[in-house]
Amino acid sequence: MREKNVAIAGATGAVGTEMIKVLEDLNFPVKNLRLLASERSVGKKLKFKNEEIPVEKLDKDSFKNIDIALFSAGASRSLEFAKYAVDAGAVVIDNSSAFRMNDDVPLVVPEVNPEKVKEHKGIIANPNCSTIQMVVALYPIHKVAKIKRIIVSTYQAVSGTGMKAIEELKRQIEQIRNNEKVTCEVYPHQIAYNVLPHVDVFLENGYTKEEMKMVNETRKIMNDYSIQVTATTVRVPVIRAHSESINIELEKKLTANEVREILSKAPGIIVQDEPSKNIYPLAIYATGKYETFVGRIREDISVKNGIAMWVVADQLLKGAAYNAVQIAQLLL
Amino acid sequence: MREKNVAIAGATGAVGTEMIKVLEDLNFPVKNLRLLASERSVGKKLKFKNEEIPVEKLDKDSFKNIDIALFSAGASRSLEFAKYAVDAGAVVIDNSSAFRMNDDVPLVVPEVNPEKVKEHKGIIANPNCSTIQMVVALYPIHKVAKIKRIIVSTYQAVSGTGMKAIEELKRQIEQIRNNEKVTCEVYPHQIAYNVLPHVDVFLENGYTKEEMKMVNETRKIMNDYSIQVTATTVRVPVIRAHSESINIELEKKLTANEVREILSKAPGIIVQDEPSKNIYPLAIYATGKYETFVGRIREDISVKNGIAMWVVADQLLKGAAYNAVQIAQLLL
Numbered sequence: 001m002r003e004k005n006v007a008i009a010g011a012t013g014a015v016g017t018e019m020i021k022v023l024e025d026l027n028f029p030v031k032n033l034r035l036l037a038s039e040r041s042v043g044k045k046l047k048f049k050n051e052e053i054p055v056e057k058l059d060k061d062s063f064k065n066i067d068i069a070l071f072s073a074g075a076s077r078s079l080e081f082a083k084y085a086v087d088a089g090a091v092v093i094d095n096s097s098a099f100r101m102n103d104d105v106p107l108v109v110p111e112v113n114p115e116k117v118k119e120h121k122g123i124i125a126n127p128n129c130s131t132i133q134m135v136v137a138l139y140p141i142h143k144v145a146k147i148k149r150i151i152v153s154t155y156q157a158v159s160g161t162g163m164k165a166i167e168e169l170k171r172q173i174e175q176i177r178n179n180e181k182v183t184c185e186v187y188p189h190q191i192a193y194n195v196l197p198h199v200d201v202f203l204e205n206g207y208t209k210e211e212m213k214m215v216n217e218t219r220k221i222m223n224d225y226s227i228q229v230t231a232t233t234v235r236v237p238v239i240r241a242h243s244e245s246i247n248i249e250l251e252k253k254l255t256a257n258e259v260r261e262i263l264s265k266a267p268g269i270i271v272q273d274e275p276s277k278n279i280y281p282l283a284i285y286a287t288g289k290y291e292t293f294v295g296r297i298r299e300d301i302s303v304k305n306g307i308a309m310w311v312v313a314d315q316l317l318k319g320a321a322y323n324a325v326q327i328a329q330l331l332l
Numbered sequence: 333m334r335e336k337n338v339a340i341a342g343a344t345g346a347v348g349t350e351m352i353k354v355l356e357d358l359n360f361p362v363k364n365l366r367l368l369a370s371e372r373s374v375g376k377k378l379k380f381k382n383e384e385i386p387v388e389k390l391d392k393d394s395f396k397n398i399d400i401a402l403f404s405a406g407a408s409r410s411l412e413f414a415k416y417a418v419d420a421g422a423v424v425i426d427n428s429s430a431f432r433m434n435d436d437v438p439l440v441v442p443e444v445n446p447e448k449v450k451e452h453k454g455i456i457a458n459p460n461c462s463t464i465q466m467v468v469a470l471y472p473i474h475k476v477a478k479i480k481r482i483i484v485s486t487y488q489a490v491s492g493t494g495m496k497a498i499e500e501l502k503r504q505i506e507q508i509r510n511n512e513k514v515t516c517e518v519y520p521h522q523i524a525y526n527v528l529p530h531v532d533v534f535l536e537n538g539y540t541k542e543e544m545k546m547v548n549e550t551r552k553i554m555n556d557y558s559i560q561v562t563a564t565t566v567r568v569p570v571i572r573a574h575s576e577s578i579n580i581e582l583e584k585k586l587t588a589n590e591v592r593e594i595l596s597k598a599p600g601i602i603v604q605d606e607p608s609k610n611i612y613p614l615a616i617y618a619t620g621k622y623e624t625f626v627g628r629i630r631e632d633i634s635v636k637n638g639i640a641m642w643v644v645a646d647q648l649l650k651g652a653a654y655n656a657v658q659i660a661q662l663l664l
Contacts (some may be wrong), residue, residue: 097465149634150612153485153577155566156529173505187402188610195400195487195573195615197642202607206588206640215633232642234487237569240381245485245564245577256538278520283527291625296529298538301547302481302560308538310529310564 002332003031007066007090009058010073011035012044014096014162018321019070020048026325029332036062037073063088068328071095072320083238086122091331093124093317093324097209100125100217107220110326111268112139117330124327127221128213128232129319130154130242136292136318137219137311140266141259142222146219149228152214155236155243156199157283160315161186166240169237192238199233210231239284242315250305256297259307263294268318273297281312289314290322333361333663339398339422341390341413342405343367344376346494347427350653352404358657361664368394371407393406394422400660403427404652418454423663425456425656429541432457432549439552442598444471445545456659459553460545461542462486462565463575467553468624468650469643470580473591474554477637478583479612481560484546487568487575488531489615492647493518501569523569533563540565553627573615574647582637588629591639595626600650605629613644621646622654 006023007100010016016037020290023030036058056062071078071086071094078098085092094187099105105261107125110133117124127135128201130152140148151308158165165186175182182190189196200210207215214231236243256260262272272281273295281293292313299308311317338355342348348369361644371448377384380542388394391415395401401417403410404427414424414431416488431437444467449456459467462484472481490497497518505523507514514522521528532542537548546563586594596603603626603631604613613625624645632638638660645651 068602091423113524151483151579151634153564154570155487173509179504179507189614190616193569193616195568195575196613197575197577198607198610204632205626207633208607227559230579230632230634230638230640232485232628234575234577236487237525238527242528243527243566245482245529245566247562275530275538275540278530280529280643282521284525285521296538296564300562301537301539302483302562306562308562308564331361 002251003029004029004067005032007034007036007063007069007085009036009069009071009077011055012037012041013072014159015072015316015320018045018316019072019324020046022321022325024049024319026329028325028328034062034066040043046202062083063090066090066332068093068323069217070245070328077205080121091120091124093327095126095320097128097213098125099123101220107217108327109135109221109323110330111136112221112243113223114210114330118326126320126324126327127217128210129160129315130156130219130244131214131217131314132319132323133242133292133311133313134244134246135218135248137263137294137309139222140262141248141250141254141307144262146253147227148250148251149249150218151247152231153245154231154233155238156165156233157238157240157242157315158191158235160242166239169239187235191235193237196235197232199235204327238283240314240316241286241312242319243281243283244311246311247274247300247308248301248306253305254307256299256307259297268292269294271295281310283312285312286312290317292318335361336399337364337366337397338362339366339395341368341401341403341409343371343378343387344373345404346491347404347648347652349378350648351404351656352378354649354653354657356381358661360657360660366394366398388645390656392416395422398422399518399600400663402656402660410551414455420590423452423456423470424454425458425659427458427582427652427656429460429545431455431458433552437547439574440659441467441553441655442470442662444553445555446662448599449659458652458656459549460542461492461647462542462576463546463549463625464651464655465574465645466546466576466578467550467648468598468600469595469626471547471554471571473580473582473586473639474556476594477586478557479580480583481581482550483579484563485577486563486569488565488566488570489570489574490523490646491572492574498571519567523567525569528567529564530537553621570615571633572648573644574651575615578643579632579640581635582639585637586639588631588639591629600624600625601626605628613642615644618644618646622648622649623649624650
């Protein structure tokens with residue numbers, strides 16, 4: 001029997017609702033779909049194929065007969081409930097940061113390290129959104145010319161913070177339009193008409209947790225701890241899709257054309273790189289797409305064997321829901 | 333006689349109008365102020381102190397008796413008209429890119445190389461906005477520990493493109509709000525809720541002209557052609573003030589605290605760097621200010637002697653009008 005009983009924990013969130021759509025869109029062989037969320041969403045119904053599925057409360061007993069449990073309800077829920085799913089015999093694909101750096105938890109991007117799925121002991125972690133699109137774009141280059149160092153600055157959409165952040169951006173735009181006082185509930189400062197060099201919490205070393213995810217997860221996924229990474233992660237007033245300005249230093253020289261050729265043959269990537277025609281990846285066009293878009297590929301004039309590029313992907317899809325369902329497909 | 337006759341070419345533009353305000357705000361010793369613009373602005377009146385000054389047409393004969401001519405009417409107007417101002421005996425302070433890289437034209441940021449003003453032969457160039465705030469922040473570090481390489485990604489406000497771009501962003505926000513078709517007149521793609529990795533025109537090497545300005549002008553201003561620079565310049569839906577994510581590599585190690593100390597004593601800089609209190613430079617707060625704001629200072633974990641930082645300034649003021657008037661003050 002190839003059909004699976006699938007549960008989504010956090011089904012009403014920004015990523016959870018995308019997971020439902022992706023399961024349907026990819027025609028994932030779902031026998032039964034169980035939608036789980038916190039108490040206050042119980043009673044809601046969400047559409048999957050032609051069914052209206054009621055949202056149930058996420059609790060210890062939610063995972064009976066479940067084969068695959070997709071978690072996207074935040075790290076604390078994952079830490080609390082993933083074990084019940086595993087105990088019930090399900091494989092957990094967890095979108096939170098809870099287990100990503102655990103040695104016995106594979107951290108998987110199917111275009112990069114699909115073979116790691118087999119090593120799971122009940123939990124497979126879905127990487128951070130900013131990291132996923134970066135490694136999709138960089139791994140094909142790494143295989144050919146070995147990346148020594150990555151410098152990345154991000155331009156991250158508010159939907160990465162969740163539904164409430166989309167509402168906050170829209171509310172602030174309206175408040176400014178109406179000359180009203182701007183109120184901040186989700187972010188510490190106004191995000192409308194502004195950019196915030198602050199994603200996730202600050203750590204001792206001056207980096208944010210989001211920045212250190214990009215450092216540590218990249219090394220784990222590419223399975224090369226010699227790669228040096230630095231990141232500056234920035235929130236921008238974009239609804240959806242993260243953009244990244246990336247500079248890499250390679251062991252071996254590659255021309256911009258060679259990089260374009262490598263990436264155009266690589267899985268999950270669309271090269272959009274005709275600047276003279278104003279063609280380069282853009283957040284508004286990547287929205288709703290599964291692929292990672294790469295452009296502005298050029299030889300970095302400031303360093304030997306350097307390449308600069310611009311990488312964009314829908315962080316709710318390739319950065320979360322789609323990557324999770326891809327992992328589920330590998331489990332079939 | 334210390335009072336000067338001042339002309340502003342491009343007086344009705346985004347930078348020109350700021351020049352008028354800065355002359356007034358700094359109490360620059362203006363004897364007469366002549367406001368020059370293209371034909372279609374003739375008849376307008378602009379306020380300076382308690383006067384209403386009529387806008388005159390910029391032409392060959394506009395500069396009689398002028399001591400200082402501030403140009404901000406685009407490179408082609410500067411190329412056409414600056415010579416008439418010089419012939420009439422004025423010193424031209426030109427905000428365009430027309431003369432910046434000419435060997436006999438000083439390119440001046442008063443916090444960095446004020447002594448160059450003396451070398452002028454009639455024209456002094458005001459650097460590119462993104463470059464000015466970067467060198468203000470980096471030069472004090474360079475003096476102490478010598479910068480070997482700069483990697484910068486920018487988050488540039490639409491007012492850098494001019495008044496029409498502010499209108500375009502606001503119009504697109506309204507169009508999206510009203511579910512109307514988004515129209516693009518200034519930028520090749522929608523800027524509302526989007527980011528464009530495209531500032532100025534593309535060059536042969538894959539960089540944009542704006543990016544190469546940051547490379548070449550930085551070396552000229554800091555008077556060190558051994559500094560390697562790479563830039564990715566990006567337009568964001570911010571009205572005013574450019575933000576920059578900068579990674580530098582130094583000859584000599586500096587701790588983050590040492591950098592903070594150096595910068596807090598440096599001219600024209602305000603260090604805003606208490607991440608645990610959500611204090612870091614922000615475009616909306618830098619708007620209307622003359623200083624360059626620096627924060628998120630941390631040791632770059634990916635390289636020996638590296639520092640990462642976040643630099644924000646009002647690109648119409650420190651990046652243009654204020655820097656130009658500072659140069660004029662040096663001429664007094």
